[in-house]
Amino acid sequence: LRVIVIGGGAAGIFTAINIAEKNPACEVIVLEKSAKLLSKVKVSGGGRCNVTNERHLPKELLPFYPRGGKKLYPVFKKFSTGDMVEWLSVHGVKTKVEPDQRIFPVTDDSQSIIDCFLRNAEKFNVKIHHSVAVEKIHFGNANWHLETNTGRFEADKVIVATGSSQTVWNWLSDLGLHVIDPVPSLFTFKIDDERLRSLQGISFEQVKVRIVGNKLSEDGPMLITHWGLSGPAILKLSSLGAIWINEQHYDFEILVNFLSGYKEQEVRELWTDYVNLHPNRKVHKYPLWGIPGRFWERLLSLAEVNNGTSFGEMSKKSTNKLIEELTQGRYHVSGKSTFKEEFVTAGGVDLTEVSLDDFSANRFPGLYLAGEVLNIDAMTGGFNFQACWSAGWLISDSISKSIE
Numbered sequence: 001l002r003v004i005v006i007g008g009g010a011a012g013i014f015t016a017i018n019i020a021e022k023n024p025a026c027e028v029i030v031l032e033k034s035a036k037l038l039s040k041v042k043v044s045g046g047g048r049c050n051v052t053n054e055r056h057l058p059k060e061l062l063p064f065y066p067r068g069g070k071k072l073y074p075v076f077k078k079f080s081t082g083d084m085v086e087w088l089s090v091h092g093v094k095t096k097v098e099p100d101q102r103i104f105p106v107t108d109d110s111q112s113i114i115d116c117f118l119r120n121a122e123k124f125n126v127k128i129h130h131s132v133a134v135e136k137i138h139f140g141n142a143n144w145h146l147e148t149n150t151g152r153f154e155a156d157k158v159i160v161a162t163g164s165s166q167t168v169w170n171w172l173s174d175l176g177l178h179v180i181d182p183v184p185s186l187f188t189f190k191i192d193d194e195r196l197r198s199l200q201g202i203s204f205e206q207v208k209v210r211i212v213g214n215k216l217s218e219d220g221p222m223l224i225t226h227w228g229l230s231g232p233a234i235l236k237l238s239s240l241g242a243i244w245i246n247e248q249h250y251d252f253e254i255l256v257n258f259l260s261g262y263k264e265q266e267v268r269e270l271w272t273d274y275v276n277l278h279p280n281r282k283v284h285k286y287p288l289w290g291i292p293g294r295f296w297e298r299l300l301s302l303a304e305v306n307n308g309t310s311f312g313e314m315s316k317k318s319t320n321k322l323i324e325e326l327t328q329g330r331y332h333v334s335g336k337s338t339f340k341e342e343f344v345t346a347g348g349v350d351l352t353e354v355s356l357d358d359f360s361a362n363r364f365p366g367l368y369l370a371g372e373v374l375n376i377d378a379m380t381g382g383f384n385f386q387a388c389w390s391a392g393w394l395i396s397d398s399i400s401k402s403i404e
């Protein structure tokens with residue numbers, strides 16, 4: 001039996017190794033368009049490779065996948081994050097868990113994952129062809145036929161693991177698969193606003209950001225950058241709202257509650273208590289609720305509070321303005337930017353085209369799809385790679401069973 005994996009990225013190499021390890025009699029070939037394998041793994045997680053996440057119950061994982069979601073329940077039931085940690089351990093990579101539950105190799109070096117994959121690919125006789133780009137595939141005479149820039153290949157089974165490639169989506173569409181238009185996910189918000197100017201580097205531990213015009217909101221840390229806003233709350237929101245935001249042409253408004261745990265009314269009550277307790281304290285000297293000093297000052301000047309004003313002297317108008325800015329600061333987003341060059345693509349082959357029991361194409365026997373080529377994507381935290389590992393494992397299992 002000959003299996004060809006198209007794409008030597010995370011999903012492709014992991015799938016190839018597992019097929020070869022479980023089926024020594026199988027000829028497993030990887031065709032990779034570029035000169036390098038696993039190039040995204042190399043740069044992932046800031047060069048450390050956030051390989052998976054400590055959350056391991058399928059139910060816990062689902063909310064992290066805006067595209068995929070509940071449909072992935074049976075997938076993670078069969079191969080979850082814990083299974084990947086064990087796989088890595090068995091195949092020679094020790095991992096560690098960080099306080100935020102992200103998992104990395106103990107070496108803090110993505111090369112450890114690459115070395116492990118390449119070592120095991122060699123051990124199980126996976127044949128790798130570099131600089132071979134697949135240009136078209138079709139099924140005929142009980143075989144898959146692949147046309148590439150270097151000639152033709154034939155295979156009994158084909159796994160498409162080409163990541164986000166428009167050319168591949170085009171030929172998959174021609175083959176008859178429904179492809180959902182790709183849009184970027186995991187980006188930061190470009191905001192040109194007086195309130196944020198020159199404040200890059202200031203971070204907030206816990207804010208709530210809501211998109212005006214839909215019901216999406218996210219909590220978490222947020223960071224002011226020189227082009228706008230970034231940090232986990234923003235990235236998560238970009239992932240949840242990827243499609244809607246694209247429809248708005250990256251032009252929309254957000255409301256930021258810098259006091260995430262509190263509603264406006266509660267803040268007003270706390271304010272009154274504080275003023276009664278410390279009427280003579282100078283407002284500029286006492287930023288409340290852990291608001292960073294420089295941002296506090298910016299908001300005070302916006303609320304027209306002069307330097308030297310005490311809490312007891314604050315006018316009603318200024319107090320209202322300050323509380324409004326703190327609990328529902330309205331910002332106009334006018335574009336997107338990448339976060340440490342980290343991004344994924346929402347969209348790809350529609351999940352109705354595959355059986356999520358084994359990632360086989362429903363209408364094309366012997367064809368499988370894994371990784372970002374599918375309409376599955378997640379928030380940051382190792383979840384995007386996990387989708388690749390789980391698919392690869394299930395495909396390899398399915399191929400073993402088909403041979404038995």
Ligand SMILES: Cc1cc2nc3c(=O)[nH]c(=O)nc-3n(C[C@H](O)[C@H](O)[C@H](O)COP(=O)(O)OP(=O)(O)OC[C@H]3O[C@@H](n4cnc5c(N)ncnc54)[C@H](O)[C@@H]3O)c2cc1C
Binds near residue numbers: 037041161341343372
């Ligand atoms: C900077 C950055 C950092 C990231 N960090 C993390 C992280 O820490 N944790 C995490 O979970 N996710 C991370 N991600 C997301 C993660 O990298 C992707 O989800 C993952 O790489 C997808 O794997 P894949 O195998 O589907 O696609 P890819 O890794 O993109 O691999 C696809 C491969 O297919 C090849 N190919 C394409 N077309 C053809 C063709 N026609 N013929 C032959 N070969 C072809 C490509 O050259 C490529 O090598 C990061 C992404 C980026 C950009």
